[in-house]
Amino acid sequence: MERPAGIFDIRYEQDMAIVRTGPQWAFLIGFLILLAVLPLFTGSYFLGFMILTGIALIAVLGLNILIGYAGQISLGHQAFVAVGAYTTAVLMDSFHWNFWATVPLAGIAAAAVGVLFGLPSFRLKMLYLAMTTLAAQFIIIAFFNHAFPDYFRAVSGIRVNRPELLGIDFRNNEAFYYVVIGIAVVMTIIAKNLVRCRLGRAFVAIRDNDLAGEVIGIHVAKYKLYAFAVGCFYAGIAGSLWATYYRSVNPLHFHLDVSIWYLGCLIVGGMGTAVGAVFGVVFLRCIKELVTIISPILSEIVSPMDAPKIGPALGIISWALVVILFLIFEPRGLAHTWEVLKSRFRHWPFKYAI
Amino acid sequence: MSIFLPQFIIGGLFLGGMYTLIALGIVIIYKSTRVFNFAQGWMVTLGAFMLVTLVEKFGVFIGVIGGLAFGVLLGMVIERLLMRPLIGQPLIAALLLTIMLAHVIEGINILTWGTFGYDLPVKLPGQSIKLGGVVISHALLWGIGVAIAAFAAFSFFYWRTMMGRVMRATAEDHQVAQSEGLPVKSVFSLSWVLAGMLSVIAGLFLGVVSGVHYIMYTSLLGAIAVVLLGGIDSIAGAIVGGMILGVLQSLVTGYLNPALADVIPYIVLLLILIIKPCGLFGLVRIERL
Numbered sequence: 262m263e264r265p266a267g268i269f270d271i272r273y274e275q276d277m278a279i280v281r282t283g284p285q286w287a288f289l290i291g292f293l294i295l296l297a298v299l300p301l302f303t304g305s306y307f308l309g310f311m312i313l314t315g316i317a318l319i320a321v322l323g324l325n326i327l328i329g330y331a332g333q334i335s336l337g338h339q340a341f342v343a344v345g346a347y348t349t350a351v352l353m354d355s356f357h358w359n360f361w362a363t364v365p366l367a368g369i370a371a372a373a374v375g376v377l378f379g380l381p382s383f384r385l386k387m388l389y390l391a392m393t394t395l396a397a398q399f400i401i402i403a404f405f406n407h408a409f410p411d412y413f414r415a416v417s418g419i420r421v422n423r424p425e426l427l428g429i430d431f432r433n434n435e436a437f438y439y440v441v442i443g444i445a446v447v448m449t450i451i452a453k454n455l456v457r458c459r460l461g462r463a464f465v466a467i468r469d470n471d472l473a474g475e476v477i478g479i480h481v482a483k484y485k486l487y488a489f490a491v492g493c494f495y496a497g498i499a500g501s502l503w504a505t506y507y508r509s510v511n512p513l514h515f516h517l518d519v520s521i522w523y524l525g526c527l528i529v530g531g532m533g534t535a536v537g538a539v540f541g542v543v544f545l546r547c548i549k550e551l552v553t554i555i556s557p558i559l560s561e562i563v564s565p566m567d568a569p570k571i572g573p574a575l576g577i578i579s580w581a582l583v584v585i586l587f588l589i590f591e592p593r594g595l596a597h598t599w600e601v602l603k604s605r606f607r608h609w610p611f612k613y614a615i
Numbered sequence: 616m617s618i619f620l621p622q623f624i625i626g627g628l629f630l631g632g633m634y635t636l637i638a639l640g641i642v643i644i645y646k647s648t649r650v651f652n653f654a655q656g657w658m659v660t661l662g663a664f665m666l667v668t669l670v671e672k673f674g675v676f677i678g679v680i681g682g683l684a685f686g687v688l689l690g691m692v693i694e695r696l697l698m699r700p701l702i703g704q705p706l707i708a709a710l711l712l713t714i715m716l717a718h719v720i721e722g723i724n725i726l727t728w729g730t731f732g733y734d735l736p737v738k739l740p741g742q743s744i745k746l747g748g749v750v751i752s753h754a755l756l757w758g759i760g761v762a763i764a765a766f767a768a769f770s771f772f773y774w775r776t777m778m779g780r781v782m783r784a785t786a787e788d789h790q791v792a793q794s795e796g797l798p799v800k801s802v803f804s805l806s807w808v809l810a811g812m813l814s815v816i817a818g819l820f821l822g823v824v825s826g827v828h829y830i831m832y833t834s835l836l837g838a839i840a841v842v843l844l845g846g847i848d849s850i851a852g853a854i855v856g857g858m859i860l861g862v863l864q865s866l867v868t869g870y871l872n873p874a875l876a877d878v879i880p881y882i883v884l885l886l887i888l889i890i891k892p893c894g895l896f897g898l899v900r901i902e903r904l
Binding site for chain 1: 651697700701704706707708710711712714715716718719721722723725726729730836839840843847874875877878881882884885888889892
């Protein structure tokens with residue numbers, strides 16, 4: 262890793278630190294303060310955008326651990342989000358649990374289901390494993406759609422109430438924003454550090470060459486399941502927040518398209534980097550919002566026959582096309598672009614490329 | 616109960632025939648390029664929509680010919696614009712690209728044809744037949760027949776013609792094939808063209824029997840299970856897997872529960888991947904260090 266001239270590491274802790282220099286600390290703390298004071302300046306619409314971005318970020322961080330680090334491709338991530346959402350919804354609706362108690366349980370439930378569908382990874386990899394997760398997507402959603410109608414209420418959907426804590430009511434977006442962003446920041450830090458410890462290094466070894474990993478003493482099957490457990494735990498937490506943000510849970514929310522959208526975020530951002538997950542989610546969320554702003558304007562221009570088609574069509578084409586362009590022209594994603602920019606900035610006016 | 620059985624089986628065989636046509640497209644592309652085309656079901660939907668428009672404008676005969684030409688063009692464009700830049704990158708990138716392509720095609724379908732259903736006004740020659748008190752539509756029989764014919768044609772093509780041999784050689788190893796002087800790029804192009812034509816043919820029969828709608832692809836995703844059941848690089852597997860799954864799904868719809876029938880392909884997919892990952896007829900490749 263590069264750093265500015267004149268910065269020397271004299272202790273191991275310095276060499277391992279994520280935040281190294283004064284300016285980096287300043288940027289980080291400034292960014293966190295910005296996140297904290299954002300609700301004071303912006304309206305409810307923007308906060309809704311930020312909340313959804315935070316929820317998607319948590320899910321994509323989990324997918325990043327699963328795909329970017331451990332190399333286990335999942336096409337059914339939204340199904341694990343659904344498991345988390347349904348855990349929270351059913352526990353609150355049918356068993357009258359407290360929301361805060363259901364959040365970790367949602368993560369654990371999703372992790373358990375993830376491990377169950379991760380079992381085929383003992384024998385399968387790459388394409389074949391991707392297909393089993395595709396099967397998981399459809400089987401899990403069909404389960405919520407048809408099983409236990411008394412609890413899952415597929416037809417009407419389950420209503421979920423926003424929680425309250427210590428007298429603070431989280432029903433308005435301002436308060437709920439802090440919950441989501443707080444959890445998202447903590448989950449980002451955990452994800453960033455998880456992959457630097459023994460667990461994460463084992464994941465990377467399995468991704469790069471599973472046979473070599475086995476030879477140097479990594480229990481490949483066990484660590485693959487760990488990857489599924491961790492990745493789906495993130496999905497479960499995201500699902501729990503998803504259910505409380507939308508205040509209702511319905512099988513229609515958990516479509517295959519959303520799973521693919523998470524995958525797109527990861528491709529756009531760059532797999533295997535925490536910063537890539539953040540970039541990718543923010544980028545594709547911005548495109549989504551842009552489309553919701555533009556499509557009513559376009560609908561007025563075209564004939565009334567075509568008007569209702571514009572919204573849904575653009576909603577799909579826009580992000581899928583962006584992901585295709587990234588796959589062809591910048592497969593390493595925005596994270597790589599970011600590194601190049603930083604390097605250019607440091608070396609200016611010289612042109613050393615990395 | 617028994618009076619409906621032939622109906623269910625014929626319906627299942629028709630569904631299986633459609634699965635076979637789609638699975639053949641996936642298998643042909645996978646065999647020569649090692650790319651798993653996730654978008655095949657979406658290509659069928661696009662082909663069916665195109666047929667609706669062309670048949671309405673130019674009549675049945677020219678419309679169907681034009682639809683097939685469109686399939687050829689579609690395959691060529693996808694291969695040249697999207698797949699060729701990805702040669703040399705990890706194969707998973709190509710899989711992800713076809714997944715995204717599927718969504719782009721879905722968007723194009725909605726943008727051009729909207730979210731309503733269409734009828735495909737093509738009358739197939741022949742009449743419905745009565746079999747022991749059960750009326751069987753001739754469109755279903757046509758679909759089954761065409762699927763079997765496509766299977767036979769591709770088997771012959773792969774094992775008896777020069778181009779088929781070239782395609783099999785390319786499937787073994789792209790670089791060796793290229794250095795032997797085989798036209799690898801044309802092979803890639805040809806396999807996508809064949810898949811595009813197959814998707815239009817499947818779109819024709821599906822459109823005649825059940826109409827065209829942009830959401831059609833959801834029922835066609837089962838073809839992925841067919842490909843894995845039969846073996847990802849096996850042409851015989853495509854038809855056997857297709858027929859097994861089609862009949863199974865039809866019987867479950869009829870006798871058990873339509874809701875269960877929707878997930879039958881995925882349950883089959885999970886089971887076959889756990890028990891026999893290479894599928895019924897797939898080539899077992901041993902991983903070497």
